[in-house]
Amino acid sequence: MPEDPQHATPIFKIVTRAQWRDALAHGTFAGSADDLRDGFIHLSAAHQVQGTLARHFRGQNDLMLAAFEAAALEPGLKWEVSRGGDLFPHLYAPLDPQLALWTRALQLDDCGMPLVPEGLLPPVLLQESKS
Numbered sequence: 158m159p160e161d162p163q164h165a166t167p168i169f170k171i172v173t174r175a176q177w178r179d180a181l182a183h184g185t186f187a188g189s190a191d192d193l194r195d196g197f198i199h200l201s202a203a204h205q206v207q208g209t210l211a212r213h214f215r216g217q218n219d220l221m222l223a224a225f226e227a228a229a230l231e232p233g234l235k236w237e238v239s240r241g242g243d244l245f246p247h248l249y250a251p252l253d254p255q256l257a258l259w260t261r262a263l264q265l266d267d268c269g270m271p272l273v274p275e276g277l278l279p280p281v282l283l284q285e286s287k288s
Contacts, residue, residue, distance in 0.1 A: 167224040167258055168200045168234075168246045171209060171271075174219040177260065186252040197235075198248040200225075205245060206273060212240070216269040222277070224258040 172180070172189070180186035188198045191213075201209045206222070214220055227234060233250030263271040 166227040168202055168227050168230070169206050170198065170200050170223045170225065170252065171206070171214060171263075172221050172223060173217070174221055174262070177221050177223065177254065180252070180254040184253070184255070186254055188252070196249070198250075198252050200230075200234075200246040200248055202244075202246060205240075205243065208240070210263070210271045210273070214271050216265070217271065218265065220263040220271050221260050222263055222273060223254070223260045224277075225252075225256055226258060229256045 170186075172186070176186065176189065186198070187193065192198045199209075210220075227246065230246075230248055230250075230252070233248050235247050235249060236244040237247050239245040239247075261274055261277060263273065266272050
């Protein structure tokens with residue numbers, strides 16, 4: 158985990174292609190069903206992406222990874238303790254898709270695990286997330 162996760166950037170949102178198209182068409186992303194249920198938009202720091210994919214998105218096709226500068230999401234961005242006691246970024250505001258630094262499609266491996274394209278996340282962080 159980064160020494161100061163509140164300054165981790167970029168941070169990431171995993172969405173379906175349909176959710177992303179809808180967000181672009183409407184100029185805002187209010188969140189997935191899980192986000193709406195929990196009252197905030199779930200995001201991940203780089204070292205959390207693989208774990209989030211494994212836990213919540215295995216077997217799901219048409220996923221996209223969107224990257225955002227953490228500072229661009231303030232003041233609604235809060236870092237809160239979640240899975241394993243780690244601090245996760247949670248957005249208590251609608252997400253503006255125009256703030257995305259980039260988006261990339263995620264493919265599934267032979268076991269149905271979504272794969273982050275090589276080079277998008279630092280290799281050290283990817284290795285740490287697997288341990």
